[in-house]
Amino acid sequence: MVKQGHYAGVQSNKKRRSIRQRQTKPVANKITRQDVSEFIQGRYVLTQRGTSDLVDETMQRFLSTWLLQATSADSDVWDMKIITQQTFTHIANQVPWQFYAVIVKQWDKLSHFLIKEVPAVPVATPIKLMQQVFDIKLLISQQLAINWYLTRFNTESQLATIKTTDISQLVKSFVAADEIVWQNVAVVYSTIPFKIKTDDVTTKKWLVKLNSLQPEQV
Template identity: 30%
Template sequence: MPKQGQFAKSARLKQLNNFKVRSRQRGKTISADQLPDFLLVRFNLTAKKRIPHAAQETAQRFLIEVFDQLVAAQGDLASLVPDLLDDISHRAPWQFYMQLLPQWDLLQDFLKKELPAVPLAQRCYVTTTVTTADLTKVVAQLLAKKAAAITFLKRPNVPAAMQQQTAQLLYGSIYHDGTIDWAKVRALLSPFPFTIDSQLDEGTQQWLRALSQL
């Protein structure tokens, strides 16, 4: 299970990706802290193969963080996912969202189907959902906020109201007709290279490096 604010280590992903399914005794339950591993194994056995290969690692790393909070959030994806994406905005380049959004319907359907089947002592269910359309708006707002923050990076005394106004203008520029203009996002953010945390394991750094070069 990853620590809050960190991506799962690549060695852990590899271990779970190669996990061999074993028959389990009927009625046997697992603890809540085993849920992320259980669901990731199910993901690798079922939904992962329907995701383009280039986006698979992004999808599963995101899911691990969702899995880690599902029980505490009581399956409330509508609250959990936007907050998580906001947190990730500080830890991953903008290309993370570009890969994730097209897969969201598949990932959410996986959660709705598989979460109730996890043999927890007290079963957990997805209690609220979020549409790809709504999630796209959330991502557009996060990207506009990020671009505005970068714009005023060397002007820390700029009033918050001006930053908010700038973010709103940028939001209108990159989001229209229900879609994000990724070419405009690239134009706004590519001049400011993403800085990778050197404390992350090498596999995670390689993934983030590859993402930032898309």
């Protein structure tokens, strides 16, 4: 689940003041590896704005999970495509399809932020980014197809019957002229209503708002 976690923290005035103070320190004051994720999220909150509170919250939650995957290997080289794939796999069908629609629309802005900010993080050994350019729409259309089957079939025996061709055919139904057709996605997903599986009140409210978006609104 894209948890409330750090998202809730960066919303508080106290946290924002703390982050701002940290950003104003000379670059010579290196941060530790353990602080990289918080540092980047702080930079994101201070420098980025979406088109709505819902978009802002969605992107901050996604970035938090993305950074969790990126920092888990404790490496100085981050492969953006692999990390993004891992993030989608981690989130999977715990969010409605509208979550992925927001990511597609905001990806250029987010990737530009990562390409600019990650190598500039003041750590002892700068972080390098690999595979900075890739087809985000292809990754997401594939994940949407996988998520549909994950939701449709609950048991391992059922999931074992799914073939690569099944995934490919569903992907094709989502895409036209290299663009994801969200109306098509909505129609397919209408066969498996989204179920919220968290007790966190803030996360529930966020998921309900996301799930209420119509294709023309994403």
